[in-house]
Amino acid sequence: MNIVIVGHVDHGKSTVVGRLLADTNSLPQGKLEQVREFCSRNSRPFEYAFLLDALRDERAQGITIDTARVFFKTAKRPYVILDAPGHVEFVKNMVTGASRADAALLVIDANEGIKENSRRHAHLLSMLGIRQLAVLVNKMDLVGHDEKKFRAIVSDFEKHLAGVGLKAAYFIPVVGYEGENLASRSKNLGWYSGPTVLEALDAFNEPLALDGTAFRxxxxxxxxxxxxxxxxxxxxxxxxxxxxxxxxxxxxxxxxxxxxxxxxxxxxxxxxxxxxxxxxxxxxxxxxxxxxxxxxxxxxAGEPAPQVGTRVKASVFWLGKRPLHSDKEYVLKLGTGRARARLESVLKAVDAAELRARNDAETVERFEIAECVFRLSRPLAFDLDGLTPATTRFVLVDDFEISGGGIIRENVTADSNKARSGQAGAKFHQKAALIIVNGEGATGVALKSLESTLTEQGRTVHVLEAPESKIAEHAQVLLEAGLVVLTAAVSTKLLGELKKRLPAHAIHSVTLDARDEHSVVRSILDETSA
Amino acid sequence: MTHLDELESRSIHILREAYSSFRNLGMLWSIGKDSTVLLWLTRKAFFGHVPIPLIHIDTNYKIPEMIEYRDRLAREWALNLIVGQNKKALAEKTTFPDGTIDRLACCKLLKTQALKDTLTAQHFTGIIAGIRADEEGSRSKERYFSPRNRESDWDIGDQPPEFWNQYKTDFAPGTHLRIHPLLDWTELNIWEYIGREKIPTVSLYYDQGTGKRYRSLGCYPCTFPVESTAKNVDEIIAELRTGKFANVAERSGRAQDKDDGGTLETLRRDGYM
Structure with missing residues (x-):
């Protein structure tokens, strides 16, 4: 079972994991000694966290940069622990770790209390679809093993969890460094009668098989x-x-x-x-x-059909360095489908850590969670009920980077949008278009190669090789017949004439690099999809 | 579904995503057990075919049986095999076995440099490699789809997020992606799968009566066997399950990993797999 451990920086996640490994005899022989020696040689106090932070960058800075995977076993089953970084700059790494988990441990420092990333991580866990959670209130020794301090944190954090749609199965008081209530029960925390961390892990359920729902x-x-x-x-x-x-x-x-x-x-x-x-x-x-x-x-056939739409309402979380903005076009990837997506409106944006809502937002800032409407360049198929998570979830790509994730809540495709592409091209199951191929790779041979690749992909394609004076006229006839037409770079004058004869949305320019035909093929397929 | 079924499914999904997303795709095949499992998974993903060229970096110091095995499978499974080699370093005898440089410098020349040269010559934009997260620290932090810049550098501090079976398949010109379908497999999973699927392996992994076998295969001047009497896959699985090697790193027989413990990380930042 995959478990992610999250929480604010320095609240002791790596220490908890390091100690769990040591207490379950899961460490390679000599590893503990090796790390102790490393610490003494560098005049640093020994930390269990160094067991995991095997990379130099992390040793130097004392923080977890990425998600390390460690393996251990209880009598019940094997576990993979994904130790996710608590530092705010590395939220995307925390998301990566958490999305692979079946359950989560969230660590809160009893002395420092609930911090920004305690709340932010809980919110992101909820968005990512994690439903099994245990909260570890760590460093109980620093608050004199005081039950009242523990209860206060439990009460505050339960409210936050409810606000983000999560419920913790357990709150466990622990002392990570000493191993109290991890693998064995703590004498100092005698007032606590719930499970230890290992017992809580063993009580989590394996993910459900999705055999019973509709075929997707x-x-x-x-x-x-x-x-x-x-x-x-x-x-x-x-x-x-x-x-x-x-x-x-x-x-x-x-x-x-x-x-x-x-x-x-x-x-x-x-x-x-x-x-x-x-x-x-x-x-x-x-x-x-x-x-x-x-x-x-x-x-x-005969089972509930998925939705098909070009306009969707969704909950999104944004990780991008630049805000999610209506001026920009993104690529939305859902299942194996891809469409260009534009942010149409932001209904509500909430900072993932503070839960302060902005109702007049026009953009979604980094680490915000928002309700938005997106318009897609082509219809995609998806589900709404959440029974098949993979077909309700999508990611947004900004330039080349995955910058956010989302869950579709509603199909808001208006009927008028469905017929947007018009009749042309219908008999070929494609949208008729003129593709102007620019760039050093746009040779006659390359156009022929592009034609055959597109034909393999099901497009009906024609490479236009008429004299310049005839190109606009031929393009118009071919587009009206429903074809995808390729032509090499055109003069500004000719482009003007083409724009007069053809609908603006049917003219596209692509740049063919000498090597990378693939991305050009993909963008043409996107543009001409029925 | 068993755990092995789940691992198999994820790896196949990743292989197909890679194949659909990258036109110039290559797969590294070291002849070892992991990359051979990867090759087997590729045959599964593509229904008996291997539509991706395989790249073998031949240091000229591989154990001879590995080369015989490579050439046999290449014939029987109709593989498109590309062999890369740093001929200059071999000709000038700048290698560890020639006594002119140390092990690390030798790895850099015969493996990393040979690999970089091969990738550049073939214009690969995606490279599939059979590394596993449980092998050592730096590999435990890898993504399934991991970007590298033009110089093959890995920016560990700033990796893209990866969630919900959606991977980084969009990339800027000049960069390339390393794809790691076996990231979640352990050494035991690999052997259990080899046993279940009856995947052919090099006999060097088994004790031939000397009381020793190889746990990890590399170049013969820098690879040493472990004490073991396991003579077949079942005996290796049984041996791993006893925890006999729980305290010994899998690559402990690979001399280039030694030194300050960060050597493999040093190699990997520079482009080593």
Whole structure:
């Protein structure tokens, strides 16, 4: 079971973990001695935290920079402890650790009390979907093992947790450095009758299998390895929930295309089970050769269908250095789907640590949690009920960095938006567009290569090679026929003429670097998706 | 689902995400048990095919059986194998076995430099490697998708967030990504999986009657066997479960890791896997 340990900087997370390792005999022989010697050689007091902070940067600064993974076992089961940094600059590392956890330990220093990151981490745990939590009130020795001090922190923090939609299963008074109430019961804390930390860990539940809910499989890719003599056209992905078997009718969203599972595929073939199950990665072939690709969400006909929308209301948490802003375009990744997303409005923004709400916010600042509306460049398929977390959650990419996460709360797509792309291109299942290819890589050969790659991806493409005086006229005819048209860089004069003849939203420019065709292909696929 | 099933599924998901996201993708294959499990998972992810070129950095000091095994699997599994080598250092005899430089400098030349040169020559934008978090401190802090700049440097203090099965698949020109599908596996998981899937491994991992076997494979001048009479996969699993090696680092037979304990980290910051 994966456990993340979080809390404010210096409240003793790494000490708790280091001591847990020592008390469960989980340390390599000599490691403790080695760290003790390192400390004495450098005239520093020994700390259990140094066991984990194996990297030099951390030893030098005495803080955890990233999430270290350590392994230990109780009689009940093995654990992976993700020691997440408490320093505010490293919240993105804390999020990384916490998102992989089945349960969390949150450490609060009894002497310092509840601090900014105690509250912020609790809020983020709630957003990330962690539902099992134990709060460790640490350094009880510094407050004379006083029950009243403990109760005061419990009472205050319970209120905060309720405000962010969390409830702690346990509050445990501990002394990390001395190991009190970690693996064994503390004599100094005789007034406490609840479980020790190890007992609390063993009482947490394993994550539930999602076999019982509707079938959901985001399509990762469609493989056809013809060059190796394999003619199977295999739809591949990880099943997020539910199950499906041969003969089941599937519906792919957002396209709405339907087909039936003809065969289940895996390797070695003899090991393929009789059905696709939640958590599995086997693929399948279809009876009818419909074109589906990455980004579609497979569901079963007859089961509740996912939502399809281009405008969503969502709760988001923002980690980006620059605020989330309506002037900027982001990439929203959900399941295997991608769309460009623009912030339309901020309904409410809350600082994750203080819970002060700003109702007049226009941007979302770093470490804020907000209710927002986003408009997407293309329809995506998603769920709302939270039964399949993977299809309700998304991340936002700012330039090249994942800068925030969100959970879709409502589909607010107006009917008028659905028909935005108009009729052109409908028969090809694509949006007709003129793609102007700029850059040093935009040679005739490269355009042909781009054409064939796009054709493989299901687009109907034409490379325009007319004399300049004819280009605008030809482009108009081809776009009206629903084609995706590629042309090399055009003059300013010609661009002006193109803009007169074609709708503005149908003209796109891309830059083809000599090497990286892939990102250009992806952006063209984004622009021309039906 | 068992724990091994879950590990397998996550690794396959990551391999497919990498394949869909990067056009110029390569996978490192050291011939060792971890990267061979990774190769097996790749065959699973792509339904029996290996559509990603494999890169083997041949230091010329690998144990000969490793090379025979490599070439056999490459034939039988139809692998696209790229062998990288620092021919200049070998020709000029600037290596540890030649007695001209120390172990660390030798690793830098024959492995790190050879790797960087191979990556540059092939224009790779994504490199899949079979490192595991339980191997040592710096690897425990890795991401599944970990960005490197043009010089292959790793900025440990400023790594991107990674959550909800969404990875860093967008990257600036000139940078590349290291992809680590085996991050959550332990040494025991690897052997349990080799046993379950019947994955072929080099015989050097097993005792051949000398009372010794290799736990981690590298170049013969710098790799030493451990005391063990485990003759097959089941016996290795049993041995690991007894906790016999709980107190001995897996890479303790790899001499370049020694010194101040930060040597592997020093190598890794510089581009070593």
């Amino acid at each position: 499989m985001p399509v990762q890719d469609v493989y056809k390895f013809t060059a190796s003599g394999d003619t199977r056209r295999i739809i591949a992905g990880s099943v997020e929930s539910g199950s499906a078997k041969i003969g089941d009718e599937l519906v792919f969203y957002p396209s709405g295309k339907k087909s039936t599972i003809a065969s289940l595929e895996g390797f070695p073939r003899a090991r393929v089970a009789g059905k696709l199950v939640a958590g599995g990665t086997d693929g399948f072939t279809l009876s009818e050769q419909i074109y589906v690709g990455r980004g579609e969400l497979a569901a079963r």
